[in-house]
Amino acid sequence: MADLRVEKLGMINPFVIAASPATHGVNAILKSASARPGAVAMRNFRHPRGGGSLLLPSAKDAAAGKPAAQTHAPGGRLPGDWFSSLDEYEAGIAQARARMPAEVKLWVSLGAFWETVQFPDWEKDWTDQARVAERAGADAVELHFNTPGIAWARNRMFNLPGWITAATRLVKAAVRLPVMVKLPVEAVDPLQVMEAAVHAGADAIGPTARWCALHIDLDLKPGATFMGGYSGTQVLPIICQTIAHARLSGIQTPMFAGGGVYSWQDAAKLLMAGSECLQLGSIACSLGPRAVRRTIEGLNRWMDETGHSDMNSLCGKALESLRDPAKIAEKNECHERLAAARRQAQPDMAKCTACGKCADVCWFDALSVQDRKPVKTETCIGCGYCFDVCPTGALSVPGGGSLPVVGRGTKE
């Protein structure tokens, strides 16, 4: 089996379960920890119980790897927090830590957007909570700055990078625990907030792709239109880009990025973009510890099969094709080979039905249908639009258009 340990953060694997209800209250934390993730990030103090994530169109689709969107479930909230005082909170952290498998880290989340709004004395609040977490045996504290909370705070009209710097420094000075800083991608310059956290001494940063969203039901059925946090598999390329941008800009601090991870394949991509760890939010809430276990096992199996013996052999691997001049040249050559193959390809008349879809989508006047026959001219640039819309396969290139294999030796 591949070695999934993340040595920089002392974790048994890169997975961090980071969403309530899967991380709220001792019982839920123990249940999440039973999946043996690298860490469970305990929900912020003073947060109402209940709620949860809702996967659209369904959790089943997400589990099957189909595109899924995530938002907050419309379900009710239970009154009060699990812990009504800091003493109870401390006892809860200590209990969770004592009963969790020793190898699973317990991160304790601090702060939330309403701290800035409701508590003018938030510095004392965060310091007290951090000290409580440390006394109770937490392995790390996590500062929680991601959306949608952050995007709502004071209508975004405040200096978020400045607040991140101040809060990170404050907590670093208050405790000796590692300080993990979870950050938004929405409504900010992601690089700027990452740099703010890094310069303030964050031990790890967690850029997180999640947006404020309004879901509108076309029939406006009661209860079907609602606001919430929004991620889903479609945000994965955005968070991958955010990670890669940070790495290419020289940020070396360990990362626990998140947003859009619903399968081991998603997890692998995020790690290959350069994040050492990753958050599991909706998948943990909506599909439970078994899905988390399957994700960990799936990544392990795939790493084994593809010869990735440890996390160092996987983390940041996709960056090579972005920064290595030889790889960039190779990629450009692949593109050129594909374009050349498309330029040369002629419609296969045995398969053509003269439907005209190819001509309809050609913006370069390179294809027209004359006497029920598609006719291609020299002006073809090889863009490939016509190949994509041809319903019969009459337009095709060797290798089916797969970039690395197509048209080897056909370069003009």
Ligand SMILES: Cc1cc2nc3c(=O)[nH]c(=O)nc-3n(C[C@H](O)[C@H](O)[C@H](O)COP(=O)(O)O)c2cc1C
């Ligand atoms: C229902 C729900 C509850 C969440 N609760 C927390 C939380 O308590 N603390 C936190 O840092 N993030 C929380 N998040 C955010 C997730 O950790 C994660 O950053 C975000 O949902 C994007 O990842 P995903 O696509 O895997 O859900 C929550 C997300 C959801 C859906």
Ligand code: SF4
């Ligand atoms: S889209 Fe395909 S089938 Fe239709 S006219 Fe063009 S080549 Fe023929």
Ligand code: SF4
């Ligand atoms: S490859 Fe592009 S330019 Fe060439 S015929 Fe097809 S659509 Fe037109």
